Amino acid sequence: MSSCCSTDSCSMDEKTGQENQALCPQCGQKGLKVKGVTLQSMLSLDQVSGDSFAGYRFCKTENCDIAYFGPEKRSFTKEQVKVPIFQKDPSDEVEVCYCFALSRGEVKKSVARGEGMKLYHEIKRRKDTEGCDCEVMNPQGNCCFGNVKQLILLQEQKLTIKG
Ligand SMILES: [Zn+2]
Numbered sequence: 001m002s003s004c005c006s007t008d009s010c011s012m013d014e015k016t017g018q019e020n021q022a023l024c025p026q027c028g029q030k031g032l033k034v035k036g037v038t039l040q041s042m043l044s045l046d047q048v049s050g051d052s053f054a055g056y057r058f059c060k061t062e063n064c065d066i067a068y069f070g071p072e073k074r075s076f077t078k079e080q081v082k083v084p085i086f087q088k089d090p091s092d093e094v095e096v097c098y099c100f101a102l103s104r105g106e107v108k109k110s111v112a113r114g115e116g117m118k119l120y121h122e123i124k125r126r127k128d129t130e131g132c133d134c135e136v137m138n139p140q141g142n143c144c145f146g147n148v149k150q151l152i153l154l155q156e157q158k159l160t161i162k163g
Helices: 036-042 104-112 116-130 145-162
Strands: 066-069 075-077 095-097
Touching: 036 066, 095 104, 095 145, 104 116, 104 145, 116 145
Parallel strands: none
Antiparallel strands: 066 075
16 A cells, blocks of 8 residues: 555645636535546446546535536436445444544544544554555545544544533
8 A cells, every 4th residue: 555645734625726627516515636546446337437537526515415526517426436425424334534444433432432532643653654545445535534633523522512
């Protein structure tokens, strides 16, 4: 595995790119650029044979069914993607870190035990030492570590609010 990210600043936010066609045809939100290899990996083979996947974007809007949209108004829904998409699936079973198979439920449990930061450092260490494969493992096509961090912080906030 090669490491697709090496710093904490690696997150799901897009920092560059401003071409047209960047908005999801369904929800109107800006999509994240994804590489062809991500779509090839995430869609089942009968959907991708002979297709080129240049210029596609990932829609991370929670209540939008579109997973990927691309040139000529082509798009793929979340049902066509092989794995549940973290941003679009509120269940505890869905993975937040696809490379190390870490589910939302496991993050919640760790935080409830007061081990949120321990988990954070463990994933960070594994990412740094073992490398990650988010390009082909994670539907969003880039590093999931930003999502892991965000989820841990969110769960810790919820605990604090509950008192
Ligand atoms: Zn959308």
